[in-house]
Amino acid sequence: MRCLSNISRRDAARGIGLGLLAASLPLGSARAAYPDSPIKMIVPVPPGSGVDAVSRALGQQMGEQMGTTFVNDYKPGASAVVGTETLAKAAPDGYTVMTAYTAHATNPLFNTNMPYDTLKDFTPIVYICYTPTVLMVHPSLPVNSVKDLVKMIKEKPGNYTYASGGVGAGAHLSGEWFKQRAGLDIQHVPYKGNAPAVNDMLGGHNTLMFDIPSTTVPLVQAGKLKALAVADKKRLPELPDVPTMAEQGFDGFEVAGWYMLLGPANLPKNILDRLNTEANKALNTPVVRDKLATLGFVIVGGTPQEADGYIRSEMKKWAAVVEKSGMKSQ
Numbered sequence: 001m002r003c004l005s006n007i008s009r010r011d012a013a014r015g016i017g018l019g020l021l022a023a024s025l026p027l028g029s030a031r032a033a034y035p036d037s038p039i040k041m042i043v044p045v046p047p048g049s050g051v052d053a054v055s056r057a058l059g060q061q062m063g064e065q066m067g068t069t070f071v072n073d074y075k076p077g078a079s080a081v082v083g084t085e086t087l088a089k090a091a092p093d094g095y096t097v098m099t100a101y102t103a104h105a106t107n108p109l110f111n112t113n114m115p116y117d118t119l120k121d122f123t124p125i126v127y128i129c130y131t132p133t134v135l136m137v138h139p140s141l142p143v144n145s146v147k148d149l150v151k152m153i154k155e156k157p158g159n160y161t162y163a164s165g166g167v168g169a170g171a172h173l174s175g176e177w178f179k180q181r182a183g184l185d186i187q188h189v190p191y192k193g194n195a196p197a198v199n200d201m202l203g204g205h206n207t208l209m210f211d212i213p214s215t216t217v218p219l220v221q222a223g224k225l226k227a228l229a230v231a232d233k234k235r236l237p238e239l240p241d242v243p244t245m246a247e248q249g250f251d252g253f254e255v256a257g258w259y260m261l262l263g264p265a266n267l268p269k270n271i272l273d274r275l276n277t278e279a280n281k282a283l284n285t286p287v288v289r290d291k292l293a294t295l296g297f298v299i300v301g302g303t304p305q306e307a308d309g310y311i312r313s314e315m316k317k318w319a320a321v322v323e324k325s326g327m328k329s330q
Contacts, residue, residue, distance in 0.1 A: 034094055034271055038069040042098035044083025046076045050214075050295065054128055054259045055099040057291045061282035066274075079103050079168075081115065088116040092264045094271035097125065100260045102170055105314040109322045110168045118315070123267040124307035126279040129297040130256035132232035133174055134216040135245070136225045138204040146229050146248040149208065150182045157185035163206040165194035167327070174210035174231065174255045177321045181250055201225060212257055213238060214296040231255040258314075259297075260307055276304055 041059045045051045052072065059070030075083030080103045090096035100122075108118050116122075135146065143149045153160045162179070164171035167190050179186050189206055191197040194215070201209050202224055210231065217238045219225040227242045231254055235244060245253035261279055263272065280301045282288050292299055 034274065035066055035068045037095065038071050039063070039066075039094070040073045040090075040096045041070045042083045042087050042096065043072050043074050044076060044080035044098065044100070045074075047072075047074060050131070050257070050297075051099050051101050051259065053295055054292065054297065057288050058099070058128060058261070058279065058282055061285055061288050062275075062278045065278050065281060079107055081107060081111070084122075085115045087262060087264055088121040090264045092123070092266040092268065094263065094267065094275065096264065097275070098262050099128070100262045102257050102314070104260065104262075105311055106168060106173065106318050108315070109319055110327070119312070121265050123263040123265055123272060124304050124311060125261040125263055125267075125272060125275050126283075126304065127300040127302055127307040127310055128259040128261055128279070128283065129292055129299045130258040131212045131214070131296050131298065132230055132236065133170065133210045133212055133255045133257070134220075134227050134236070134239070134242070135178070135208060135210055135229040135231065136201065136216055136220065136227050137208045138201060138206075139223060139226045140204055141207070141226070143228065144226075145243075146245065146250065149228060150184065153182075153184050153186055153207070158187070160184075160207040161187045161189045163189050163191065163197040163201055163209040165197050166190050166192065169194070170255065170257055171197065171210045173318055173321055175208070176325050176327075177253070177255070178208075178210070178250075180321065180324055181253060210255060212296065217296075258310070260311065272304060 041055050043052050043055050055072055059072065063070045075086050080101065083098060084100065084104065087096060087098040104118065108114055137143060137149065143152055162175035164175060166172065171194070172188060172190065175188060186207070191200070194211070197209060198211065198215060200206055202219070213236055216225065216227060217236070220227045220239060227239055229245045229248055230236050230239065230242055231245050233244065233254060235242060261275070263275065283299050283301045289299060
C-alpha cells in the first residue's frame with residue numbers, strides 16, 4: 001500500500017507540474033495541431049470572377065487534404081484594396097489567407113495613399129496560376145503580324161487607338177508597354193469595364209487590345225477578331241498558329257493575369273511551410289489541374305520565395321512603364 005501511495009503521489013506531482021508547464025506556454029503552443037478550425041479565404045472581388053473560381057478550386061482541395069474547410073469571404077471594393085486591407089489586419093495565425101491577383105502589384109502605382117504596404121504587410125505563400133494575354137485586332141485590318149501592325153500605325157501616327165477596361169487595367173498597361181516598346185504614337189481609349197471595350201473592338205471602333213484567352217479565343221475562332229500574338233513564353237494550345245510576341249521581335253514581352261495565395265505579415269514558418277506544401281499538393285491533383293485548365297489558367301506553384309520574387313518583379317516592370325508614360329498617381 002505504501003508503494004502504491006508513493007507512486008500515486010509521484011504521478012500526481014508530475015501531473016501538476018505538466019499542468020503548470022502547459023499553463024505557462026503561449027496560447028498558440030497549447031492549441032491543437034494546425035488547423036483545428038475553418039480557414040477564411042478572402043476574395044477581394046465580387047463572386048463569379050476568375051479570382052473566385054481560383055479560390056474555390058484551390059480552397060476546396062486544400063481543405064480536403066488538411067481536414068478542414070476553406071470558406072470564401074468576399075470583400076470587394078476599390079480594386080481589391082478593401083479585401084487586401086482586411087488581410088493586412090488579420091492575425092498571423094494561418095486562419096486568414098487571400099487570393100490576390102495582378103492589381104496587388106499595380107495598385108500602389110495609382111494610389112499614393114494605400115492603407116497598407118504591398119511588400120511589408122503580407123506573406124506570399126504560393127504563386128497559384130496565371131492566364132496569358134493575347135494581342136487582337138479587328139479582322140478588317142490589313143495586318144497579319146505584329147510587324148504589319150507596327151508598320152501600319154507608324155505610317156499614320158496618332159490615327160490609331162488601343163482599348164482597355166479602364167485606366168490602370170491590365171489591357172491599359174499592356175497597350176502602353178507595347179506603345180513604348182514599338183515606339184508608336186497611338187491613343188488610349190479607356191472604358192468602364194472590359195466588356196464594353198471588347199464590344200467596341202468587335203465593332204471595329206479601336207485598332208487593338210490585349211485581353212485574356214477566355215475572352216479572346218472564342219471570338220478569334222468565330223472570326224470576329226484576329227489574334228496577332230500571345231504575350232507569353234509559349235503559344236496557346238487553342239491558337240497554335242498564333243506566334244508569341246518574342247517570336248515577332250519583342251523579347252520578354254510577357255503579360256499575365258496572375259493569382260497568388262497570400263497571408264498576413266509575420267506568418268510563422270511552420271504554418272507557412274504547411275500552407276505552401278498543401279497548396280502545391282493541391283495544384284498537382286487532377287481535379288484542380290483540370291478545373292483551372294478548363295478556365296484557361298496555367299498552373300505555376302513553387303516556393304514562397306519564388307512567389308515573393310515574382311510580385312516584386314511585376315511591381316518593378318509596371319512601375320517603369322507607368323513612369324515613362326507620365327501617368328499620374330491619385
